[in-house]
Amino acid sequence: xxxxxxxxxxxxxxxxxxxxxxxxxxxTIPHGSYCCLLGPSGCGKTTILRMIAGHEAPTAxxxxxxxxxxxxxxxxxxxxxxxxxxxxxxxHLTVLDNVAFNLKVRGVGKAxxxxxxxxxxxxxxxxxxxxxxxxxxxxxxxxxxxxSRALITKPRVLLLDEPLSALDEFLRxxxxxxxxxxxxELGITFVHVTHTQLEAIAVADxxxxxxxxxxxxxxxxxxxxxxxxxxxxxxxxxxxxxxAGTVIAVNGGTATLVDGTGAxxxxxxxxxxxxxxxxxxxxxxxxxxxVEKMRAPSLPLGEATxxxAGTVHAIExxxxxxxxxxxxxxxxxxxxxxxxxxxLAAPLDIGDAVVARWATEDVHLLTGGSNHVx
Amino acid sequence: MTTRxxxxxxxxFYALAAFFTLFVLFLYGPMSAIFILSFQGPTGGLxxxxxxxxxxxxxxxxxxxxxxxFVGSFSRSIVLAIIVLTITVVISIMAGLAFRYRFRGATAxxxxxxxxxxxxxxLLGLGVGLMFQFAHVSPAWxxxxxxxxxxxxxxxGLLIMFAVFSRFNRTYEExxxxxGASPWQTLRLVVLPILLPGIIGVALFGFTLSYDxxxxxxxxxxxxxxLPLEIWAMTTDVTSPAxxxxxxLTTAVSFVVIAVAxxxxxxxxxxxxxxxxxxxxxxxxxx
Amino acid sequence: xxxxxxxxSRVTLTPYLLVAPLTAVLIVFFGIxxxxxxxxxxxxxxxxxxxxxxxxxxxxxxxxxxxxYTLYAKTITYALIVWAITLVIGFTVSYFLVFHVRSVLVQxxxxxxxxxxxxxxxxxxxxxxxxxxxxHGLFNQSLIAVGITDHPLxxxxxxxxxxxxxxxxxxxxxxxxxxxxxxxxxxxxxxEAAVDGGASRARVITDIVxxxxxxxxxxxxxxxxxxVMGDFFVVKIMSGGQSSSVVxxxxxxxxxxxxxxxAANAVCLLIIVMLMVAAIMRLVxxxxxxSG
Numbered sequence: 007x008x009x010x011x012x013x014x015x016x017x018x019x020x021x022x023x024x025x026x027x028x029x030x031x032x033x034t035i036p037h038g039s040y041c042c043l044l045g046p047s048g049c050g051k052t053t054i055l056r057m058i059a060g061h062e063a064p065t066a067x068x069x070x071x072x073x074x075x076x077x078x079x080x081x082x083x084x085x086x087x088x089x090x091x092x093x094x095x096x097x098h099l100t101v102l103d104n105v106a107f108n109l110k111v112r113g114v115g116k117a118x119x120x121x122x123x124x125x126x127x128x129x130x131x132x133x134x135x136x137x138x139x140x141x142x143x144x145x146x147x148x149x150x151x152x153x154s155r156a157l158i159t160k161p162r163v164l165l166l167d168e169p170l171s172a173l174d175e176f177l178r179x180x181x182x183x184x185x186x187x188x189x190x191e192l193g194i195t196f197v198h199v200t201h202t203q204l205e206a207i208a209v210a211d212x213x214x215x216x217x218x219x220x221x222x223x224x225x226x227x228x229x230x231x232x233x234x235x236x237x238x239x240x241x242x243x244x245x246x247x248x249x250a251g252t253v254i255a256v257n258g259g260t261a262t263l264v265d266g267t268g269a270x271x272x273x274x275x276x277x278x279x280x281x282x283x284x285x286x287x288x289x290x291x292x293x294x295x296x297v298e299k300m301r302a303p304s305l306p307l308g309e310a311t312x313x314x315a316g317t318v319h320a321i322e323x324x325x326x327x328x329x330x331x332x333x334x335x336x337x338x339x340x341x342x343x344x345x346x347x348x349x350l351a352a353p354l355d356i357g358d359a360v361v362a363r364w365a366t367e368d369v370h371l372l373t374g375g376s377n378h379v380x
Numbered sequence: 381m382t383t384r385x386x387x388x389x390x391x392x393f394y395a396l397a398a399f400f401t402l403f404v405l406f407l408y409g410p411m412s413a414i415f416i417l418s419f420q421g422p423t424g425g426l427x428x429x430x431x432x433x434x435x436x437x438x439x440x441x442x443x444x445x446x447x448x449x450f451v452g453s454f455s456r457s458i459v460l461a462i463i464v465l466t467i468t469v470v471i472s473i474m475a476g477l478a479f480r481y482r483f484r485g486a487t488a489x490x491x492x493x494x495x496x497x498x499x500x501x502x503l504l505g506l507g508v509g510l511m512f513q514f515a516h517v518s519p520a521w522x523x524x525x526x527x528x529x530x531x532x533x534x535x536x537g538l539l540i541m542f543a544v545f546s547r548f549n550r551t552y553e554e555x556x557x558x559x560g561a562s563p564w565q566t567l568r569l570v571v572l573p574i575l576l577p578g579i580i581g582v583a584l585f586g587f588t589l590s591y592d593x594x595x596x597x598x599x600x601x602x603x604x605x606x607l608p609l610e611i612w613a614m615t616t617d618v619t620s621p622a623x624x625x626x627x628x629l630t631t632a633v634s635f636v637v638i639a640v641a642x643x644x645x646x647x648x649x650x651x652x653x654x655x656x657x658x659x660x661x662x663x664x665x666x667x
Numbered sequence: 668x669x670x671x672x673x674x675x676s677r678v679t680l681t682p683y684l685l686v687a688p689l690t691a692v693l694i695v696f697f698g699i700x701x702x703x704x705x706x707x708x709x710x711x712x713x714x715x716x717x718x719x720x721x722x723x724x725x726x727x728x729x730x731x732x733x734x735x736y737t738l739y740a741k742t743i744t745y746a747l748i749v750w751a752i753t754l755v756i757g758f759t760v761s762y763f764l765v766f767h768v769r770s771v772l773v774q775x776x777x778x779x780x781x782x783x784x785x786x787x788x789x790x791x792x793x794x795x796x797x798x799x800x801x802x803h804g805l806f807n808q809s810l811i812a813v814g815i816t817d818h819p820l821x822x823x824x825x826x827x828x829x830x831x832x833x834x835x836x837x838x839x840x841x842x843x844x845x846x847x848x849x850x851x852x853x854x855x856x857x858x859e860a861a862v863d864g865g866a867s868r869a870r871v872i873t874d875i876v877x878x879x880x881x882x883x884x885x886x887x888x889x890x891x892x893x894x895v896m897g898d899f900f901v902v903k904i905m906s907g908g909q910s911s912s913v914v915x916x917x918x919x920x921x922x923x924x925x926x927x928x929x930a931a932n933a934v935c936l937l938i939i940v941m942l943m944v945a946a947i948m949r950l951v952x953x954x955x956x957x958s959g
């Protein structure tokens with residue numbers, strides 16, 4: 007379909023001199039969806055975005071938009087428009103001329119393009135700023151101008167390069183909702199690059215977590231957060247504790263594993279159960295962990311499963327919950343997010359000896375991710 | 381701990397400020413002597429004391445005297461300066477754009493430009509004069525002198541364009557491309573307008589460096605002088621304060637040109653400046 | 668040197684076309700003249716006609732004459748003295764502007780105040796010293812009026828003193844601009860960190876400011892030295908004809924059409940200036956600074 011914003015990356019690789027920015031990536035982004043590319047600096051998300059835009063060319067592989075291959079086409083012929091990280095508003099042009107730029111380049115007459123630019127600005131409530139210079143606008147206003155400038159080209163795909171990172175926290179939260187609303191209204195595909203986990207799950211239909219040029223997992227926001235595929239995703243999203251160990255028993259839908267320190271964990275498994283002796287990883291949500299002070303000093307935990315003992319390392323108040331970080335000997339730190347009323351009922355101090363417990367059914371097996379996602 | 385006075389400034393501030401003031405007086409003081417003397421009375425001499433105040437010597441300039449052709453050389457200087465400024469701007473912009481790429485010979489051209497800058501002016505003038513002599517072409521202010529002056533203005537223009545381009549944010553070009561502009565449109569509608577303050581700077585250099593140029597122009601000038609050469613001829617033959625009047629006038633012209641250029645740059649920058657804390661902004665373009 | 672501008676393919680004729688005019692002008696009006704000067708330095712001279720051959724007489728005469736060495740010694744001495752003075756002035760003025768002036772606007776205004784004279788005629792600025800320093804000049808009259816001395820100071824004008832003063836007056840700007848540029852680029856946070864760590868102001872200057880401005884200092888030095896070495900009119904006028912310089916002697920030879928000897932002198936001077944510049948560039952890498 008000509009107007010379709012359905013994006014397909016097929017085995018796309020991008021090499022810069024010695025570094026591999028994108029490593030054999032295959033990804034489908036359905037038309038009209040809001041997709042976030044999430045990952046730390048250098049993971050390749052911006053490279054992917056720029057290749058979709060046409061500002062970089064892939065070293066290998068194909069990129070299709072609306073069914074047609076766009077590799078080699080300049081940005082304007084792809085039906086894509088990009089919103090740059092610091093907006094890149096032309097400092098020498100008024101807001102109106104900035105927004106009308108694409109029309110001017112296409113040869114549209116002055117009266118008509120100014121008219122259309124004003125209409126677009128009115129949609130984001132900026133029409134009274136039309137004759138100002140970009141420097142006179144606030145960060146949030148500049149962003150809306152950048153958005154208008156991109157949208158006036160009637161793209162089928164809008165590409166956003168860290169659109170919210172230049173804003174302060176308060177505006178960021180506001181603009182998040184705005185972007186979501188605009189995407190729904192327009193019905194076009196949005197591809198949004200960010201390194202902020204909570205932002206991604208707030209706006210996106212689909213989150214693609216990337217690391218070192220590869221896709222770790224691409225799924226809905228809910229799945230990424232509660233059912234991560236790999237240890238990397240689990241750790242990156244910040245809502246989970248990762249537990250790893252060797253399988254010692256598998257009984258009817260549950261596998262028991264032991265890690266290097268002797269702690270035992272149990273995780274539900276599906277039909278493809280792991281074998282005894284296999285090394286597996288699983289994770290438990292931080293907000294599904296109970297923590298209480300150890301009543302008797304350092305009792306051996308024996309055969310207890312899904313229990314860890316340690317000392318409180320840090321306590322961080324986060325409003326609705328309290329983040330308790332626990333030092334466990336010879337293991338990575340364990341984090342529990344306790345509901346604030348629960349914490350207040352039984353407060354903890356730094357240095358307290360505590361026990362953390364959780365239920366087996368809340369544990370999730372990490373099955374590993376794939377670079378080829380449909 | 382540094383001792384500070386009541387408004388928070390250390391004593392070194394006052395010492396340095398005093399030094400600075402002395403320096404500025406040093407720069408402008410002597411010119412003020414000339415300025416004053418140009419209003420010397422009709423019977424006055426070349427040095428102080430002043431014998432009355434008059435516009436006598438300014439009038440003397442306009443009348444074609446045996447000691448000089450001021451109106452002619454003045455107009456020639458202006459015309460030549462405008463030509464030099466135009467050529468310098470066009471060539472500097474093109475070269476500045478060229479150096480954004482990697483190309484073979486880039487370093488060689490760069491060093492040639494720098495060498496051209498450092499080479500003593502008279503020697504270069506000599507070489508140009510010889511070249512025209514061997515080619516059996518008569519030197520003239522609009523050919524040989526023009527070329528010699530370009531060897532002085534172009535390296536400056538190039539260096540300014542380097543500085544300006546290196547501060548230029550390429551994202552603007554990408555944004556333009558994203559919005560459908562062809563490379564030529566990007567250049568015309570985005571890059572050059574944003575770089576306008578820098579380009580005005582190059583124009584300013586091109587004009588003033590040519591207008592005041594002396595060593596390089598001396599030999600290849602041909603039969604008709606530019607203003608600095610007329611002045612030079614007068615200094616070896618100084619007989620009247622008309623020279624000072626000339627000095628005042630030519631300095632006034634320079635000041636006007638500078639004022640126009642700097643004001644336009646300031647106006648442009650004002651409109652576009654983002655509020656940035658603590659950094660010294662680029663005079664010629666902080667885009 | 669730098670990555671391509673966006674949207675351009677790798678192999679393209681464009682840079683070559685764009686740099687062609689500059690290259691052409693430089694070759695025609697710098698390269699060829701330079702070559703010609705070298706060539707003519709080997710020509711012979713017969714009264715006032717130059718004869719195209721290959722002889723070394725010009726050079727032997729040049730190196731055989733004690734005047735040559737005197738002139739070079741004098742010119743180099745001027746160059747070094749002027750360099751030292753302009754360095755102090757340039758550094759001090761830049762330091763004041765960059766670190767002691769708080770408002771950026773004032774900083775710019777004062778900087779312009781220093782640069783504007785550069786854009787007016789060199790010749791006029793030079794001769795303006797004459798009525799200023801003369802026996803009846805403004806300076807002497809002020810001194811007498813204030814009572815520092817009761818008869819005018821003679822050494823002020825038409826002496827080595829006036830030559831040096833004129834050089835400093837004309838060329839200190841070439842030291843100020845590059846040093847100012849280098850200093851302005853120093854990240855303030857670095858200085859604040861040093862002060863935080865207990866460094867005294869003097870320490871900050873020697874350990875941070877000077878090393879970080881050395882490209883500017885080198886550039887300025889190259890300019891000033893090249894300009895003084897290449898001068899012929901300042902020394903002539905300001906010394907009242909008593910003194911001369913290498914290029915001044917050259918201009919005399921040119922005036923009487925003695926091109927070959929002048930050319931030989933020119934080649935010799937160029938080599939010396941190049942050596943001085945190369946020495947400076949060896950100490951400090953200015954290429955990075957210049958190529959942005």
